[in-house]
Amino acid sequence: MSHIEIFDSRYARLKAVDWDFTDASQDSLASIHPYPARFIPDIPRELISGLGCDKGAVILDPFCGSGTTLLEAQRAGFESVGIDLNPIACLISSVKTKELPPEFLPVAHDVYEQAKNTFDGYVDIPTIPNLDHWFKPDVQKALSSLLTHIDEQSDVNLKNALKLALSSIIVRVSNQESDTRYAAIDNNYTANDVLESFLTACNKIHEAKKRNSVNLECSKIFNQDILSVLASDFDKPVGLVITSPPYPNAYEYWLYHKFRMWWLGFDPIQVRTFEIGARPHYQKKNGQTEEDFRKQMSSVFDLLSDVLLSGGHVCFVVGRSVIKGKIVDNAELIRNVAENHKMVLVANIEREIAATKKSFNLKYGKIKTENILIFRKD
The missing domain is CATH 3.40.50.150 (Vaccinia Virus protein VP39)
Structure with a gap:
């Protein structure tokens, strides 16, 4: 007490x-x-x-x-x-x-579709230490493709919300065992899992903001x-x-x-x-x-x-x-x-x-x- x-x-x-x-x-x-x-x-x-x-x-x-x-x-x-x-x-x-921009969900779906459509082409993957150890090649490519189309957004609040959705799934789709355990494991995440997880995270943010508006x-x-x-x-x-x-x-x-910091361009x-x-x-x-x-x-x-x-x-x-x-x-x-x-x-x-x-x-x-x-x- x-x-x-x-x-x-x-x-x-x-x-x-x-x-x-x-x-x-x-x-x-x-x-x-x-x-x-x-x-x-x-x-x-x-x-x-x-x-x-x-x-x-x-x-x-x-x-x-x-x-x-x-x-x-x-x-x-x-x-x-x-x-x-x-x-x-x-x-x-x-x-x-x-405030979450009203176009957040439609843009999130556009980013999802664009990343899906461009996945088979060239995707610029950021330089991150030990990247291949912690992320499967298809997961790297899916995250990079999403990030490329997120960075095309001009509205800062919209871009930040999309980046937050992406950030929220990065450890989950990696080979890291959990947020607090830094051992590498062999997970079964695919590129499609990454894209779907991103969209799910966007929906979660939208629903939470809708219920907690200020x-x-x-x-x-x-x-x-x-x-x-x-x-x-x-x-x-x-x-x-x-x-x-x-x-x-x-x-x-x-x-x-x-x-999360490496992927989003921070040090x-x-x-x-x-x-x-x-x-x-x-x-x-x-x-x-x-x-x-x-x-x-x-x-x-x-x-x-x-x-x-x-x-x-x-x-x-x-x-x-x-x-x-x-x-x-x-x-x-x-x-x-x-x-x-x-x-x-x-x-x-x-x-x-x-x-x-x-x-x-x-x-x-x-x-x-x-x-x-x-x-x-x-």
């Missing part, structure tokens, strides 16, 4: 919420594309409801992932800004939070390293920040999306280089430490201090890490960083994480709880 500490009586209403969210569930938009450790929507929904956001300000998620906070902000009637280094995360967030579009999504974002990049002030930073030494988002090696928290940074002999994570979070709070309105709130959802055998209390680390930036801790909520309702992949460190820290900028 969640344990709630309130340090300012004005926030006593937060005690009425069961922050464990044992009955939490994802809506159909969450399933349009695979993504590890999705943020459960109940957390940002309750934080937005309980804390609010100044009119004319935006809600920011500086580690937006698959866009859960952005979508909940829209549903509550607020503009939102998301930042993520991972281009696949930004693609998912963009499609979730922007009137307000996300104001901006930065596909950028958070440590390189400047206050001048924002055209509106921030009234509320809700995020869950990557836990150090806990996960490798770049690896999960590696083949997963660059993402790996700058990805905060990624396990390779901590596994090397002279690798990163708790102090590196502290410095990274301090840089994030430098930005938040500049863009956040006085009286605005910063909410971090974070659990512990294990680095070189040492348990690191990331919640205490974030608290110290925030308070060094003159932000006041108003609530600390420790929530239990149901095994099937994790907001993060907790295999590493066997984490069973996480903290929601709420700060106010006075």
